[in-house]
Amino acid sequence: MESKRDLEPAAGGVVGPEEGTADWDDPRGATPSSSSSRVLPPRTARPSDALRTAPVVLVFVESLYSQLGQDIVAILESGRFRYRIEIAPGKGDMPTLTDKDRGRFTLVIYENILKYVNLDAWNRDLLDKYCVEYGVGIVGFFKANENSLLSAQLKGFPLFLHSNLGLRDCSVNPKSPLLLITKAREVERGPLPGEDWTVFQSNHSTYEPVLLARTRLPDLSPSGAGTGLGGPLHASVIQDLGLHDGIQRVLFGNNLNFWLHKLVFVDAVAFLTGKRLSLALDRYLLVDIDDIFVGKEGTRMKVSDVKVTVLLTQPPHTWPCPVYTCLKSQFPWGLCHPGTDEEDVGDDLLLSYSKEFWWFPHMWSHMQPHLFHNQSVLAEQMLLNRRFAQEHGIPTNMGYAVAPHHSGVYPIHVQLYDAWKKVWGIRVTSTEEYPHLKPARFRRGFYHSGISVLPRQTCGLFTHTIFYNEYPGGPKELDKLINGGELFLTVLLNPISIFMTHLSNYGNDRLGLYTFKNLVKFLQTWTNLRLQTLAPIQLAQRYFQIFPEERDPIWQDPCEDKRHKDIWSKEKTCDRFPKLLIIGPQKTGTTALYLFLGMHPDLTSNYPSKETFEEIQFFNGHNYHRGIDWYMEYFPLPSNTSSDFYFEKSANYFDSEVAARRAAALLPKAKVITILINPADRAYSWYQHQRAHDDAVALKYTFHDVITAGRDAPVKLRVLQNRCLVPGWYATHLERWLSHYHPSQILVLDGQMLRTEPAAVMDKIQKFLGLTNTLNYHKILAFDPKKGFWCQLLDGGKTKCLGKSKGRRYPDMDVDSRSFLREHYRDHNTELSKLLYKMSQPLPSWLREELLHSR
Numbered sequence: 001m002e003s004k005r006d007l008e009p010a011a012g013g014v015v016g017p018e019e020g021t022a023d024w025d026d027p028r029g030a031t032p033s034s035s036s037s038r039v040l041p042p043r044t045a046r047p048s049d050a051l052r053t054a055p056v057v058l059v060f061v062e063s064l065y066s067q068l069g070q071d072i073v074a075i076l077e078s079g080r081f082r083y084r085i086e087i088a089p090g091k092g093d094m095p096t097l098t099d100k101d102r103g104r105f106t107l108v109i110y111e112n113i114l115k116y117v118n119l120d121a122w123n124r125d126l127l128d129k130y131c132v133e134y135g136v137g138i139v140g141f142f143k144a145n146e147n148s149l150l151s152a153q154l155k156g157f158p159l160f161l162h163s164n165l166g167l168r169d170c171s172v173n174p175k176s177p178l179l180l181i182t183k184a185r186e187v188e189r190g191p192l193p194g195e196d197w198t199v200f201q202s203n204h205s206t207y208e209p210v211l212l213a214r215t216r217l218p219d220l221s222p223s224g225a226g227t228g229l230g231g232p233l234h235a236s237v238i239q240d241l242g243l244h245d246g247i248q249r250v251l252f253g254n255n256l257n258f259w260l261h262k263l264v265f266v267d268a269v270a271f272l273t274g275k276r277l278s279l280a281l282d283r284y285l286l287v288d289i290d291d292i293f294v295g296k297e298g299t300r301m302k303v304s305d306v307k308v309t310v311l312l313t314q315p316p317h318t319w320p321c322p323v324y325t326c327l328k329s330q331f332p333w334g335l336c337h338p339g340t341d342e343e344d345v346g347d348d349l350l351l352s353y354s355k356e357f358w359w360f361p362h363m364w365s366h367m368q369p370h371l372f373h374n375q376s377v378l379a380e381q382m383l384l385n386r387r388f389a390q391e392h393g394i395p396t397n398m399g400y401a402v403a404p405h406h407s408g409v410y411p412i413h414v415q416l417y418d419a420w421k422k423v424w425g426i427r428v429t430s431t432e433e434y435p436h437l438k439p440a441r442f443r444r445g446f447y448h449s450g451i452s453v454l455p456r457q458t459c460g461l462f463t464h465t466i467f468y469n470e471y472p473g474g475p476k477e478l479d480k481l482i483n484g485g486e487l488f489l490t491v492l493l494n495p496i497s498i499f500m501t502h503l504s505n506y507g508n509d510r511l512g513l514y515t516f517k518n519l520v521k522f523l524q525t526w527t528n529l530r531l532q533t534l535a536p537i538q539l540a541q542r543y544f545q546i547f548p549e550e551r552d553p554i555w556q557d558p559c560e561d562k563r564h565k566d567i568w569s570k571e572k573t574c575d576r577f578p579k580l581l582i583i584g585p586q587k588t589g590t591t592a593l594y595l596f597l598g599m600h601p602d603l604t605s606n607y608p609s610k611e612t613f614e615e616i617q618f619f620n621g622h623n624y625h626r627g628i629d630w631y632m633e634y635f636p637l638p639s640n641t642s643s644d645f646y647f648e649k650s651a652n653y654f655d656s657e658v659a660a661r662r663a664a665a666l667l668p669k670a671k672v673i674t675i676l677i678n679p680a681d682r683a684y685s686w687y688q689h690q691r692a693h694d695d696a697v698a699l700k701y702t703f704h705d706v707i708t709a710g711r712d713a714p715v716k717l718r719v720l721q722n723r724c725l726v727p728g729w730y731a732t733h734l735e736r737w738l739s740h741y742h743p744s745q746i747l748v749l750d751g752q753m754l755r756t757e758p759a760a761v762m763d764k765i766q767k768f769l770g771l772t773n774t775l776n777y778h779k780i781l782a783f784d785p786k787k788g789f790w791c792q793l794l795d796g797g798k799t800k801c802l803g804k805s806k807g808r809r810y811p812d813m814d815v816d817s818r819s820f821l822r823e824h825y826r827d828h829n830t831e832l833s834k835l836l837y838k839m840s841q842p843l844p845s846w847l848r849e850e851l852l853h854s855r
Helices: 067-078 113-117 121-134 259-272 303-311 341-352 375-391 414-423 475-482 486-493 511-526 536-546 562-566 590-598 622-626 628-632 659-666 679-692 696-700 703-707 715-728 730-738 751-756 758-769 815-824 826-838 845-853
Strands: 007-009 056-061 082-087 107-110 137-141 151-154 160-165 167-172 187-191 197-201 207-215 234-240 249-252 282-292 323-327 358-361 428-431 446-448 451-455 496-502 530-532 580-584 603-605 645-649 671-676 746-750 781-784 789-793
Touching (some): 067 259, 113 137, 137 259, 167 234, 167 259, 207 259, 259 486, 282 536, 303 341, 375 414, 414 451, 428 536, 451 536, 475 486, 486 511, 496 511, 496 536, 580 590, 590 645, 590 671, 590 758, 622 628, 671 730, 671 751, 671 758, 679 696, 679 715, 703 715, 703 815, 730 746, 730 826, 746 751, 746 758, 751 845, 758 781, 815 826
Parallel strands (some): 056 082, 056 107, 107 137, 137 249, 282 496, 323 358, 428 451, 580 671, 671 746
Antiparallel strands (some): 007 151, 151 160, 160 197, 167 207, 234 249, 446 451, 781 789
């Protein structure tokens, strides 16, 4: 709710925009009062500087659950733009805006512009100076309510607001400099949604209208829609060029419910960030048609339907997206006429035009691939389709396929990928299921086993949507979807859109043709988007040129999504995943802990690897691309009891930049254990480990040479230096894990205590894991004086210790190296102590000693 501090009544009382105030057809209207605006000399706004700001949007919302705030975030997420949400402060601290000499944000968005206007003087000055210095713009929204002043001046600005209006006939100002995607050609006829619109008015040269509309005149008719004939144009979206105070802004007189507001908002983000946060104008569309030759009687294409569909693929009628036809037949052609006589003739005609379409294989009898556990049997089913295609001259060399119900595409069914490549030479597929069906804006592509998987979008057409007048919710719902609705937004916000339709959408009322013909027309009317298409293989190449970071998949727990579980092989179970990860770092005692945990009857470790011994090293390297089936093979099939508790240890997970995110996606409920020793000792131990394995660099250079090497040192020396020093930046790596796992899921162990009092540490671990069957490690561990550490106590008093490579004794570290490392890790250790305090975990003894030395 605004107050008098935010908006000040216009001089001469409350007036409406029809009464003596300026409009954008005639800028000679009333001059805004300057009594409450900051009188500043004309200024030129500094352009957005990509080198001086991070590509992050700062979004101030009223609450985390406000609808407009969610709509803003949804568009940013669709564009894959990074953002940070803050509850808009009326008073109080502004988030930190700079990091050293670099701005942390490239754009600021206020869900309620009055929260910006009403900032206390300190924070307002802080934010404005930041925006001027770094060329950062502001987007703001004003949503009127029943308490809004009907006419007022925005505090501190030469700008009038007139609120709670009904508007109609919206158009785009062709002179607006922010237009990129938006095309200023047509008028959106009719009333705009709602009666709570605000229009902006000013005669200051800094303001330029973006969207213009007329007010709805009172209407005495029963409909109450208002005629709105004639009258001046008023700005419902206005751009501040920054001539007033050096800050560029775009202000909206309502929320984002109106489709043109969404379109202009996308352009505003692009303009105010110097196109840094924008997508290219190219849009690639591909329309798949499923169920060719197998549709039910009464739903199929007749001769006239086929001719119209073929016509739209020919010049001059060619769509920017050729219809892409699916081959899926259950029977030899002689038995494949399941429709009426007219529909069967349509099938024959469609085959005669086979060269006019791109064709792709489905599955024989619509079988779901995840039900096939034998690749050879699955391949035999595919060969039935292949023979049918060959017998009827259907091209099958496009390298693209789609699986029924997305089965086997994601979650991955290895047999499908292998059979696809063997039978069809498939290189591209598409799915709606990665990473999840909803929300659709998060759908992504990935690359696996030589096949590119592209995201597929929904278009509102299904097998049962056949007749226009019977469309669910009425035909207006379909038109709304096309004309500025969800389908329009899908193309607007996605450079590449693949849609699935069905044979039934091209017979009867031909809703498939109606939908996409009108969608293309609407896009060409209102946008400057360049609509086009590419064959699937080229389309996949283009997709990963635009989004190269998506090539690497993120495997998720199939049991966390019911849809995924339904299309995952019943022979697989999530109970085979580990519940505990020992993440390292290396040379801290992780192998000893692995041995101690394996003594517990309720804990089961992974099978050993031929390459990496007791470590799987799945989440941090190339093994990850082998998929979760490969990972599960390292764990036993679960028993019928619920006490199975699998764990794995890979010590290089800790400092990996990708392991935490990958592990949390697949094992979101897992417990995580890390062991920390003095980072200086860890670095020295790694150096000695490399010497013991005859590493040429470690043998050539002293430890002090390695850790003090400069930037101009040989590459191999710098690599060894990094492996010695970087894992010891404990706070940095632990923060990464905490960004994906809750602190209650992570246990930080004192490596020094594990070495001297392992039984006490194991008691702590059993409590952390919630084990009901606790094991007394005091009775099964014994100190071995020859090895110098604790080992498993066997019958007869003998011990089972780790191998010769573990527990080596090294010469003491030289004083200079110790001094250098103490200084090197000083700040890291301080940050670690703060982090452990936040986690409510005790400081390791070695850390307390190091903090005393740093005072």
